[in-house]
Amino acid sequence: MKRPLRTHGYRAAAAVALACTITSTTQQAAQADPQTLTEVQARLRSLYRDAEVATDEYNATDEKVIRQKKRVGVLDDQVHVTEAKLARLNSLAGAAAAAQYRGGGLPAELQFALASEPGQALDNVGLALQTQRNTRNLLTDLTATRKEVRSRKDAAAALLGRLRASRRAMATERKTIEQHIAAAKTLESSLAAKERQRLAALEKKEADKAQAKWESTGILKKVGTGATTAGKKAIAYATRQIGKPYVWGAEGPNSFDCSGLTSQAWLAAGVTIPRTAEEQWAHLTRVPVDDMRPGDLIIYFSDASHVAIYIGNGNIISAPRPGRYVYVSPAASMQILGVVRPDA
Template identity: 75%
Template sequence: MRRPLRTHGYRAAAAVALACALTAASQQGAQADPQTLTEVQARLQSLYHEAEVATDKYNAADGKVTAQEKRLSAFHAQIRAAERKLTRLNSLAGATAAAQYRGGGVPAELQFALSRDPGRALDNAGLALQAQQNTQNLLAELKTTKSALRTRTDEAAAELERLRASRRAMAKQRKTIEQHIAEAKALESALAAKERARLADLERQQSEQAQAKWESTGILKKVGTDATAAGRKAIAFAVKQIGKPYVWGAEGPDSYDCSGLTSQAWLAAGVTIPRTSEMQWAQLKHVPVEDMRPGDLIIYFSDASHVAIYVGGGNIVSAPRPGRYVYESPAASMRILGVVRPDA
């Protein structure tokens, strides 16, 4: 049985004049123009969509920084290992030279001339020279390797700083949108209870109409009804998160953003997938909507900025947006871009 649709977000900048007009209309007992409410709804939806896009970009930037930090750390470890080896070889070379000095430092040619067994002396001298030459070659090679590692480390450090700057820019953009969200919430609060109910009603109607239109195509007779074993585990995980709040960049266990929920759901099923909805759309296998099955991920909007897990019966489970909670809703309540399959 399908659960009732919960209201999504109300997305808009804080249009003070509009808020005042709506409040005044309520105080006078007049009903706000439905067209005006539709415009309010559209603005609010637009703002929260921008917020989700910003979150996805920040998550992607943060992932690149983390990967580059690990790469830089590996370079530092390689340099330390090369330095330890150089120190050890230099010490051995020094000990060999000291031993030769204590032995009188007799040149190989003189050892050959004075030896009772010239052949053996020649062999020993050749081996000593070869060992010395090999040591010098290895020292030179290690110094070259260390120098190359330092160059690569410097380049990696510069790239890390660039990525961190990009992440800071994403964080700044996200903060700006968060301020807009606060303004949107202020606008939402300014609406009288009756007006808020009408706004929610409009959204429910639009969602139901979109779902009805989608189902009228006969799509639910075409899509699969059986999930794979991994898909069932992913769905079970997602369903258990229902009621937990949406939080920017969260991956659980107490809160999630949209792609944080889907990536953790599939991780619980033993499958690692990309962290963001854009990367999930770009890297996972695409399947036609009519061929999707429970456990598949539905990607929404032309910029792939939202994702949900299909749980069957025409419904999805998703983390919708700031101020809302993980919930189950009709799959076609938002504009579908396509479907991807994690366990392909």
């Protein structure tokens, strides 16, 4: 006979119901069997995955705001430089016109006719006309440049405004993320200690099975075993963070999310990489899984929402999810999407 999944009475049953109704009624939760434990595991994964995806999106938006703000600043500086050049050139043109007026304002042809040394006058007139043409051309070019830069700045500022609005919307979504995390934690805490142990054992069994299947392909005989100097530094940094808690959106020094850990690890090695798992997958050099080496980053799930640093011997260091800590785990315990190399 299947043993029931025990909880802490009515309070536990209510907690399970609060956790987004893992079962249809609290009575079902209280009388759950091992099959329901599998459902609990699936629900926890769903809640934490939703939180991780939302976290990555929030971090990506934040990074875009930072980059766009810098771009707007650069364009603003270009506008100021262009306007300063225009102001100076207009001033010089005005001074030249005033000098011509003080000199009688005579047309160049008449000055040539009245000059005592026509040859020198011709040279002066030619130089003056050329200077005027150059000034007019430069004024035209600078005016066009100012218009273009201003247009680019306005467009960049408009995009910045949209990104900031998106970030504000994502900040509102923090409540949803936190609710997912809270629901998952409530669900976990509603389980009796023995059932939490069973759940942990179930997760470990699945991870070991996936890892064994991965290793049975002979992959570890193909992958590299030696890290580059930068890769060693990145691994050393990640190793020092073992035991620190996962906190969504964190990038150290006291807590990390998954991509916060990998980006800071490689920053410690002197290599700047994108902040989020999705951006790391999109912009870093991809290498075949069987060509990876220690220090490379393994990207997980079809939406590239999780990342870890490969440390060799089939293991990774990662910040897994809320409620967990930075730790060493089997590389194939999650669905591998691919591998990227920060120092390629």
